[in-house]
Amino acid sequence: MNDAVPAVTAVSDSQILKNRYAKIIGTGSGIPARAVSNQMLADELATRNIETSDEWIVARTGIRSRYIAGADETAGTLGLQAARRALEMAGRDAQEIDLILVATSTPDHVFPATACLIQGWLGNRKAMAFDLQAACSGFVYALSVANSMIISGQVRRALVIGADLISRIVDWNDRSTCVLFGDGAGAVVLEASSTPGVLSCAMHADGTLTEMLNTAGRMCNGAIVNHPYLRMDGQAVFKTAVTVLEQCAREALAMADLPVTAIDWLIPHQANLRILQATAKRLGVPEEKMIVSVDQFGNTSAASVPLALDRAVRAGQIKPGHKIMLQGVGGGMTWGAALVQF
Ligand code: ACO
DSSP states (O other): OOOOOOOOOSHHHHHHHHOOEEEEEEEEEEOOOOEEEHHHHHHHHHTTTOOOOOHHHHHHHOOOOOEETTOOOOOHHHHHHHHHHHHHHHHHHHHHHGGGEEOOOSSSSSSSOHHHHHHHTOEEEEEEEEEEOOOHHHHHHHHHHHHHHHHHOOOOEEEEEEEEEGGTTTTTTTTHTTTOOOEEEEEEEEEEEEEOEEEEEEEEEOOGGGGGGEEEOEOOOOOOOOSOOEOOOOOHHHHHHHHHHHHHHHHHHHTTTTOOOSEEEEEOOSSOOOHHHHHHHTTOOOGGGGGOOOHHOOOOOGGGHHHHHHHHHHHOOOTTTOOEEEEEEEETEEEEEEEOOO
């Protein structure tokens, strides 16, 4: 990336926004070692008299397999793997990064932030590093924050990571949730550029909907207070997700002054194939333009969008100049869309 980036001096906000973009120059993934097919999962659950089947899971969700982290794998270790691969693709050294932002609901520790752990493992001792919690919308929220910090001139290069191990907070006795999730991490390197990158971000939350999807437990005086596992009203989440995913995509397009037809690839949060299909249909985007990875990874929460993005980039589907609509929706409820040009 040799674009001449304008120096940030005392210019108006509109001038900065016009001339300085945050561009994705590398993507990467971190995947646990163990793949678990629906049949393997059904067999494991059957040993505890919990009945499910490959047929049910595929028909209701489109999920065929997921990766489940082993004891030594964490959001930090998978995030590190994803970060290293993204840096390698970008041709950048970890020392060149000014901001490390990790979106996660399953951090390695209460503190320090998983971003600080990854920073230490990368040997970077100067970047700003922090975690961001917006559940399954975490990655697009983090992308939006990093974009703002780059276009304002506060940082030049950012590592944005989505990493989650929902297998650690799911109730393995609740078949209505445990079959839906998988573990993983995805990352992008964002860099200041004078050519278009992130074109628009539309992020929202509605904190009156916390009961729809939550993990309410917290540590208190050495014990866990409140319910320690993920709880979800599946049908309410489904209806909310398809409504808000359509709304925020249209909002991001309007902000960039672009029509729906400008979208080369649609990457909605990979929660459930039926949510993805409904979103594409409501937007009028042909299904061939939608990237699907939920079949292979399940719902990986904050990792789902960067994982799908990395897969599509490495498969050669996403090419320079393409416009990608990235979308998240999750607990909070939170949701958002980022329109990005490669
Ligand atoms: N295997 C077999 N049967 C099951 C399973 C399972 N794993 N889970 C539930 N069932 C049964 C139920 O007990 C119920 O049986 P009953 O009719 O005898 O009572 C039947 O299947 C239907 O259950 P519903 O909950 O009505 O099934 P539904 O069609 O709504 O599908 C699902 C459930 C897949 C969770 C759906 O509501 C959904 O996709 N919701 C979106 C939620 C989502 O994707 N969440 C991800 C996290 S949130 C996020 O990322 C935004």
